[in-house]
Amino acid sequence: MTRAPYLSSRLQGFGTTVFAEMSALAVATGSVNLGQGFPDYPGPPEVLDVARAAIGTAHDQYPPGPGIPELRSAVAEHVQRFGGHAYDPDAEVLVTAGATEALTAALLALLEPGDEVVLFEPMYDSYAAGIAMAGGVARPVPLRPPPDGAGPWTFDTAELRAAVTPRARLLLLNTPHNPTGKVFTRAELGTLAALAMEHELLVLADEVYEHLVFAGARHASLATVPGMRERTLVVGSAGKTFNVTGWKVGWLCGPAPLVSAVRTAKQFLTYVNGGPFQPAVAAGLRLPDEYFAGIARDLERRRDVLVEGLTAAGLPVVCPEATYFAMVDVRPVQPDGDGLAFCRALPDRAGVVAVPTVVFYSSEHAHLGRHLVRFAFCKSDAVLAEAVERLGRMG
Numbered sequence: 001m002t003r004a005p006y007l008s009s010r011l012q013g014f015g016t017t018v019f020a021e022m023s024a025l026a027v028a029t030g031s032v033n034l035g036q037g038f039p040d041y042p043g044p045p046e047v048l049d050v051a052r053a054a055i056g057t058a059h060d061q062y063p064p065g066p067g068i069p070e071l072r073s074a075v076a077e078h079v080q081r082f083g084g085h086a087y088d089p090d091a092e093v094l095v096t097a098g099a100t101e102a103l104t105a106a107l108l109a110l111l112e113p114g115d116e117v118v119l120f121e122p123m124y125d126s127y128a129a130g131i132a133m134a135g136g137v138a139r140p141v142p143l144r145p146p147p148d149g150a151g152p153w154t155f156d157t158a159e160l161r162a163a164v165t166p167r168a169r170l171l172l173l174n175t176p177h178n179p180t181g182k183v184f185t186r187a188e189l190g191t192l193a194a195l196a197m198e199h200e201l202l203v204l205a206d207e208v209y210e211h212l213v214f215a216g217a218r219h220a221s222l223a224t225v226p227g228m229r230e231r232t233l234v235v236g237s238a239g240k241t242f243n244v245t246g247w248k249v250g251w252l253c254g255p256a257p258l259v260s261a262v263r264t265a266k267q268f269l270t271y272v273n274g275g276p277f278q279p280a281v282a283a284g285l286r287l288p289d290e291y292f293a294g295i296a297r298d299l300e301r302r303r304d305v306l307v308e309g310l311t312a313a314g315l316p317v318v319c320p321e322a323t324y325f326a327m328v329d330v331r332p333v334q335p336d337g338d339g340l341a342f343c344r345a346l347p348d349r350a351g352v353v354a355v356p357t358v359v360f361y362s363s364e365h366a367h368l369g370r371h372l373v374r375f376a377f378c379k380s381d382a383v384l385a386e387a388v389e390r391l392g393r394m395g
C-alpha cells in the first residue's frame with residue numbers, strides 16, 4: 001500500500017502558486033498580465049551576444065561546481081564596485097541556479113530542524129517553502145504600510161524583538177523588498193544588525209533588486225554594517241538586473257565557512273547550471289556604471305506610468321522606492337476588501353491580471369494582506385499604456 005497524502009508533511013500547505021493560476025487566467029481571458037514579475041523586453045545586447053556565442057563551445061558542458069572563475073571574479077568586482085566588501089572569488093563567492101537556489105541551499109545548509117528564521121512579511125513566496133524544506137520554523141514580523149499612504153513601510157522594533165526567541169538561528173532580510181518596494185534605511189539596517197549581533201544570528205540578505213532603486217532611495221547591504229560581514233550571506237540575481245529571469249543565474253557572497261557550507265548543499269541540488277549563461281552574466285556585471293543607473297531610471301519612468309494609472313483608477317498605491325512592483329489597496333473598488341476575489345474578477349472587470357498579496361503572508365498575518373494586490377511594471381510602454389487604459393475603464 002502506498003501512503004497518502006503523497007506530499008510530505010513538511011510541504012503541506014504549499015499548493016500550486018497563485019502566480020500560475022493568474023498567468024493561466026491572463027492567457028485564457030486575453031488579459032494584460034501584470035501579475036508575474038518578469039520583463040517583456042530583452043536584456044542588453046552585450047550580455048545576450050556573449051551567451052549566443054558561448055553555445056556550441058565548451059561552455060555547454062558542466063561548469064565548475066562553484067561557477068566559472070570569470071563569473072566569480074566578476075561577481076566579486078561588481079559587489080565591491082557598488083559599495084560592498086572585497087570577497088575572495090575562490091572561497092567567498094558561489095554561483096547558483098538563480099537567487100532561489102542560493103536561498104534554499106543556504107537554508108538547507110545552515111538550519112537544524114526546529115531552528116527559527118526571523119523575517120519580514122509580506123515575503124517572497126520561496127522563503128517559507130525553503131524554511132519548511134530545511135525543517136526550520138518561520139517567525140514572520142509584519143511590515144506596516146504608512147497610515148496615510150505616504151512614506152515608506154515600516155516595522156515595529158518591539159514586534160521584531162519579540163519574534164527573536166532562543167531558537168532563532170537566522171535573519172532573512174530582503175531589501176529592496178518585494179512586494180512592498182521598500183528600501184530599508186541605514187537606521188533600520190543598524191537596528192537589524194544590532195539584533196543579529198546580540199542574538200548571534202546568521203543573516204541571509206536577499207538583494208536581488210539592488211539596482212532597481214529610484215530617486216530618493218539608496219540601497220545599502222546589511223553586510224556592510226560594521227560587524228555584519230562575518231555573519232552575512234548576500235544573494236544576487238542576474239535575472240533582475242539583465243532582464244533574463246529565465247536564465248536562472250544567481251550568486252551569493254559571504255565569509256568562506258558559510259559559503260563552503262552552502263556549497264555542500266548546492267552541489268547536491270543542481271550541482272551546476274546555466275553553462276553558456278555564466279560568461280554572459282560575467283560580461284553584464286562588468287558593464288559600465290551607466291548601464292545600472294540607466295535601468296533604474298527606465299523603471300522609474302514605468303513606475304510613474306503605472307502608479308498614476310492605478311491612482312486614477314481609484315486604487316490607492318504606496319509608491320514603491322524600488323523593485324518592479326506596486327501594491328494597491330483594493331477596498332475603494334472592492335467593498336468586501338478581498339484582494340484574491342478582486343484578482344479573480346479583474347480580467348472580466350478590466351482585462352488586466354495582478355496577484356493578491358495575501359499569498360506573501362503567513363496564515364497568522366494573512367488578514368494584514370487580504371486587501372492588497374500587486375501589479376508589476378517591468379513591461380513595455382505599449383503594454384503599460386494598454387493596462388492603464390483598461391484599468392481606467394474598470395467596471
Ligand SMILES: Cc1ncc(COP(=O)(O)O)c(C=O)c1O
Pocket residue numbers: 037097098099100101124174178206208236237238239245248249250
Ligand atoms: C525577493 C526575491 N528574491 C528572489 C527571487 C528569485 O530570483 P531568481 O529568479 O534569480 O531565482 C525573486 C524573484 O522574483 C524575488 O523577488
